[in-house]
Amino acid sequence: MRQEASPRAVLAARKQFFQLGLQDRPLAALVPEPILRSWKRCAERGLDSAALPRLEPLTAHELSAITERHERLRRLCRPEIESLYADAMQTGCVVILTDAEGLILDALGNADFAARAAQVALRPGVLWGESTTGTNAVGTALVEGRPIAVHGGEHYYDPHAILSCSAAPILDPYGHTVGALDMSGPAAVDHRHALGLVRLAVEQIEHRFFDEDFSGRRVLRLQADRALLGTSREGVLVFEDERLVAANRAGLGLVGADWSALGEKRAGDLLERLPGTDGETQALRGRGGGPLYGRFEGSGARLPSGPKLRPARREEGPLLGPEERAALARAVRMVAADVPVLIRGETGTGKELAAREIHRLSARGGGAFVAVNCAAIPETLIESELFGYEDGAFTGARRQGRRGLLREADGGVLFLDEIGDMPLALQSRLLRVLQEREVAPLGGGRPVKVDFALLCATHRDLRLLVEAGSFRQDLYFRIAHYTVELPPLRRLADRAEIVRALWARLVEDKRLTLSDACEARLAAYDWPGNFRQLAGTLRALAALADPFRPVGEDMLPPEVLAVPTGTAPVGTLDALTVEAMRQAVESCGGNVSQAARRLGINRSTLYRRLFHA
């Protein structure tokens, strides 16, 4: 069990280890064993703790190819990353997903800390394996094969002492390490729950691996506590012809086995008795262990090519009020008439979800839905991503060229998220494609006809960007014929209803409930991160909930508790100011100068406040 070392003890340990070259036992009293083991491994590799680690980020191309390869892992981890993101936003942390080598695939969370973390190369495309980056939570958790927290000076390299990180390896159902999940923040902030949150999130991710098709196999779900069957805390064992072929850690732990049992042990070696009928929960007994409860799911063994053992959950559409539903229905008609649709709303208001819903309901629902986040793709990459390229069009291009996302969307819907962040030069190219309905790949290939419906989204006011000269007016007129406004949560009157509906949607185990007081608190908070933040908080509450007791107020994060219930929620003064500015611009038909005059402030102040909102 890891014990927290005080910064003073770590400093003393560093001095002994790095300056005096002492590596023996007394050090173990100053820093946790796994840290010491890691320091020794790094020293043996000849890493110099006082030097700057040589961390070479991947090129944008390489990173794009690698994230593409890990698409499934990223998709499976998304709900937990979003839950942790809600926490990270509040605690000034970032949530990081890496591959099995420790290469950072995604990093999201608090923008201030993300910028500081980037200074020590804690960002996508950089390898945080222990052998290159020294002792660090991701790398060391991957080497040690278990969750670990690395605080401040426990990092091997001096510059990393600004970080406090907690990571856990992610194992697939066959016991292979497929990645790591990490939460990192400033060393000065005590984020003592981080390791627990990360561990819990990984448990849920690993459980989700079993949602996939194990057809032809028998999936046994078991638990010592019957109430936990059906939750992500249950153990899972998968048998093929009575032989254990896949499992999660909880499942192995319950029958006293480890990963070496895969392919070796038979059901009878692990359990004295197995449940008979599919789907029926029965009392079992593990060999040498206490009583267990379990049930087989699906009928794979009897129907070799049978249905999925657990139906894949359909991606659910957005929860919408009557106004937004009507706006979406109109948007569907716009798509049918080939009119582009712009979706506007703050972060987390469900712009992408709304776009997917429009696609699903439209006649193009059977075609592709190709989503491009113009803010997330590096400027150097976005052109080739969108337009594709011919063989060897530039160094690093794939030999066989690439079709490009505009062509991938042919017959379906192209969703350009954060369109306001698209570089000007690309705006011109996009405009040409929209006018001519054909795409010419980079490297001089012949233009190809394309047919897609265009949905765009932004959290910015594009008219202001047009006035400021960073968005083309002609493109604006082309894409903003019809705009769907998604309101922030704090503006919705029926928030208690939304909390209830989202809880019902997110929490599978119907025994888990929110107390009335807790629900009232959740409804009173103004949710600056909107649906994303609320959904993240609800998921976290569900993970900690007990089936026999409604979730109480005591489990809520402090900022939610800080808002008194029974009063109308108020936004911060800053948010209200910006909101008033937006409304003024709107009522002046987008004329910023006029709006500034009406507000009695100067034009540049209005620009600055709205751009940085």
Ligand SMILES: Nc1ncnc2c1ncn2[C@@H]1O[C@H](COP(=O)(O)OP(=O)(O)OP(=O)(O)O)[C@@H](O)[C@H]1O
């Ligand atoms: N109306 C809604 N009903 C249910 N869930 C929602 C709704 N809106 C958003 N969510 C959830 O919130 C999260 C964020 O949604 P989404 O990515 O669509 O937001 P966004 O506005 O595109 O965010 P951003 O601007 O940051 O990209 C998702 O997990 C989504 O499922």
